[in-house]
Amino acid sequence: MTTLAPAVRRTRVRPALPLLLTATGVLYVWGLGASGWANAYYSAAAQAGAASWKALLFGATDAAGGITIDKTPASVWVMGLSARLFGVNTWSILVPQALMGVATVWLLYAAVRRVAGEWAALVAGVVLALTPVAVLMFRFNNPDALLVLLLTAGAYATVRAIEDGRTRWLVLAGACVGFGFLTKMLQAFLVLPGFGIAYVVGAKRRRILGLATALGSMVVAGGWWVLLVSLWPAADRPYIGGSQDNSVLELTFGYNGFGRLTGDEVGSVGGGAGGTWGSTGWGRLLSGEMAGGIAWLLPAAVVLLGGGLWATWRRDPAFHSLVLWGGWFVVTGAVFSYMNGIIHPYYTVALAPALAAVVGIGGVVLWRRGFVGCAVVSGAVALTALETYLLLDSVVLLVIGLVAAGLVLLVERNLAVVGLAVVVALAGPGVYSFETAAAAHTGAIPSAGPANQAFGGPGGGGGPTGARGGGMGGLLDAPSVGADLANLLADSGDHTWAAATVGSNNAAGYQLASGRPVLAVGGFNGTDPYPTLAEFQEMVRSGQIRYFVGDGGMSGTATGGSDAGAQIAEWVAASFTSSTVSGVTVYDLTS
Structure with a gap:
């Protein structure tokens, strides 16, 4: 192997490794x-x-x-x-x-x-x-x-x-x-x-x-x-x-x-x-x-x-x-x-x-x-x-x-x-x-640097206009959940899921705020065929889901995905009475 540096230089550089790792750790943890x-x-x-x-x-x-x-x-x-x-x-x-x-x-x-x-x-x-x-x-x-x-x-x-x-x-x-x-x-x-x-x-x-x-x-x-x-x-x-x-x-x-x-x-x-x-x-x-x-x-x-x-x-x-x-x-x-x-x-x-x-x-x-x-x-x-x-x-x-x-x-x-x-x-x-380290980053699509031109701010996650699936969240970011809604879901009783909503980011916001499981209808994009309308209706009949949150809105038919989420949202709206909690539409599926 070719000698690449004199031994004396190697000794002088070596202490730089702990300094490098320490500085990296501070940069990556600071303000996290x-x-x-x-x-x-x-x-x-x-x-x-x-x-x-x-x-x-x-x-x-x-x-x-x-x-x-x-x-x-x-x-x-x-x-x-x-x-x-x-x-x-x-x-x-x-x-x-x-x-x-x-x-x-x-x-x-x-x-x-x-x-x-x-x-x-x-x-x-x-x-x-x-x-x-x-x-x-x-x-x-x-x-x-x-x-x-x-x-x-x-x-x-x-x-x-x-x-x-x-x-x-x-x-x-x-x-x-x-x-x-x-x-x-x-x-x-x-x-x-x-x-x-x-x-x-x-x-x-x-x-x-x-x-x-x-x-x-x-x-x-x-x-x-x-x-x-x-x-x-x-x-x-x-x-x-x-x-x-x-x-x-x-x-x-x-x-x-x-x-x-x-x-x-x-x-x-x-x-x-x-x-x-x-x-x-x-x-x-x-x-x-x-x-x-x-x-x-x-x-x-x-x-x-x-x-x-x-x-x-x-x-x-x-x-x-x-x-x-x-x-x-x-x-x-x-x-x-x-x-x-x-x-x-x-x-x-x-x-x-x-x-x-x-x-x-x-x-x-x-x-x-x-x-x-x-x-x-x-x-x-x-x-x-x-x-x-x-x-x-x-x-x-x-x-x-x-x-x-x-x-x-x-x-x-x-x-x-x-x-x-x-x-x-x-x-x-x-x-x-x-x-980048000085900015807060949230949502599904974070971006480096002081500004994010495409998604409205350094944190990203604002999402394309109209890509909402219920509540105040959307396709790329979780909703801000008010205290009244969080408490309602937390006190939802003995159900498998406290609530269901279209889209995984919407569900994540409600779940993290309440600490109770929330079913993400249609998965991340709201385009997965789970649950189907029939499966969801059976879940409701058997008392597995207490609430449905939001108005639906995401559908995958344009890209070949399932529109089961839209069907479920329509069925809920036609079958149950809505109320507004913390500015969000909520349906009680047990009423």
């Missing part, structure tokens, strides 16, 4: 309580899991086990267990994500340090910690935080497997990706080309056997839950949210699978190829809300990846890592750029570890390769200065950045100059990250 329940949809599922082991196992959105979230439930397992230990509150639900962020930075540092030295590891760790979309998602309770942690752990295990070929590292790498599948389904598999090619190129022996071992571990780690759900009697478990036929396989390959690529997502809120998710192409990551979260160092990462592969071609352990992280970066970036189905800006957090690793490894390796390498680094710094100008419109940062780029080229291998370049390159994303 301001976001309240954050994504109430997942908070309600954690609340349900804290009350019922069965609800926790399946990822049900209520403790009575009516319907599941529209993802595999690994992230709910973490939050639900935390809520069992520390009570159902903001901190017990959000702090695990912050700790995942610190752990991800540490694992990235450890993986990069093994192949490129401590300076590269430190740069990579700082870049990841200050990537705005990472700050956003490690302070939020969507599944993405756990997904990124697991994939980074898988990358670390692959680096170790390339080093010594031990089976335990291959098993761990496969298990991490498998549990990534249990967090966010097929998205976890986007790293596999990078992992696989890096292992084939870098491993010294038993390559085919090693790949088979990792694949088997991945299938076991990710497949056991799918098998369990498939074999469990459907009548004795929650309905699989997001599917049209109560099938986890249909959810995996349809709504959350190939439908995301083609746009053909039955029951989606967009509908049709192209949908409402913006134009495709590489420019998607560099424009709009995605840009503020991830674009700052994207051009530099592309340049440093190409230059780093050239500088280390087949002769340096850093080459194998650049193949690994670069494969993750390129494949995930391409899918996000060209997919026609549902995509949100916060998805780009899955790019953050790979981008950070490429910048750290590529930048340091090239800086040590003489004039040509420094020229590539200089170009990357100049591109970052330009991208920062385009995003922040700051002439000052542009000028300083270009000056730093020139100095990197002219003053070869000078630590002070490189330090200036790094500080300038991180100034833009750093400011955006602190703005």
Whole structure:
């Protein structure tokens, strides 16, 4: 292995790791309580899991086990267990994500340090910690935080497997990706080309056997839950949210699978190829809300990846890592750029570890390769200065950045100059990250930075006009529940569900406010065929549901989804007398 830094430098840098992790923890935890329940949809599922082991196992959105979230439930397992230990509150639900962020930075540092030295590891760790979309998602309770942690752990295990070929590292790498599948389904598999090619190129022996071992571990780690759900009697478990036929396989390959690529997502809120998710192409990551979260160092990462592969071609352990992280970066970036189905800006957090690793490894390796390498680094710094100008419109940062780029080229291998370049390159994303941490974030679609143009505020979740499903909530955010309504639901008596309402976010708001199970008719979008009108009528006749809240309103017929929710709302309105509680329409189904 090529010596990358003198021992004295290695000793001087090492104390920076505790400082990096401490600063990252403070950034990710500071003011966390301001976001309240954050994504109430997942908070309600954690609340349900804290009350019922069965609800926790399946990822049900209520403790009575009516319907599941529209993802595999690994992230709910973490939050639900935390809520069992520390009570159902903001901190017990959000702090695990912050700790995942610190752990991800540490694992990235450890993986990069093994192949490129401590300076590269430190740069990579700082870049990841200050990537705005990472700050956003490690302070939020969507599944993405756990997904990124697991994939980074898988990358670390692959680096170790390339080093010594031990089976335990291959098993761990496969298990991490498998549990990534249990967090966010097929998205976890986007790293596999990078992992696989890096292992084939870098491993010294038993390559085919090693790949088979990792694949088997991945299938076991990710497949056991799918098998369990498939074999469990459907009548004795929650309905699989997001599917049209109560099938986890249909959810995996349809709504959350190939439908995301083609746009053909039955029951989606967009509908049709192209949908409402913006134009495709590489420019998607560099424009709009995605840009503020991830674009700052994207051009530099592309340049440093190409230059780093050239500088280390087949002769340096850093080459194998650049193949690994670069494969993750390129494949995930391409899918996000060209997919026609549902995509949100916060998805780009899955790019953050790979981008950070490429910048750290590529930048340091090239800086040590003489004039040509420094020229590539200089170009990357100049591109970052330009991208920062385009995003922040700051002439000052542009000028300083270009000056730093020139100095990197002219003053070869000078630590002070490189330090200036790094500080300038991180100034833009750093400011955006602190703005992100200072803002409260709620709803289904949070966005990094000080403002969210598409969804009305830094927290996101305002939702498209008219996408309401009852009460004061909607498709993308939970309702604000008045005290009178919360007390009414809390004192609803001995019923399986205190209430039912169309849409999971509406149900989550009422459930979190009252502490009682609320049935989400139609699942997240209100377009799932559960319960059917006949099933709901039987629930009412048998006294399982006390109230129906809201006027309905979400229907999936335009996108091929079920309109059972609309049918139920119409039947309730025609069959029961309404009253108004805390400004919300309520029907007593026992009257």
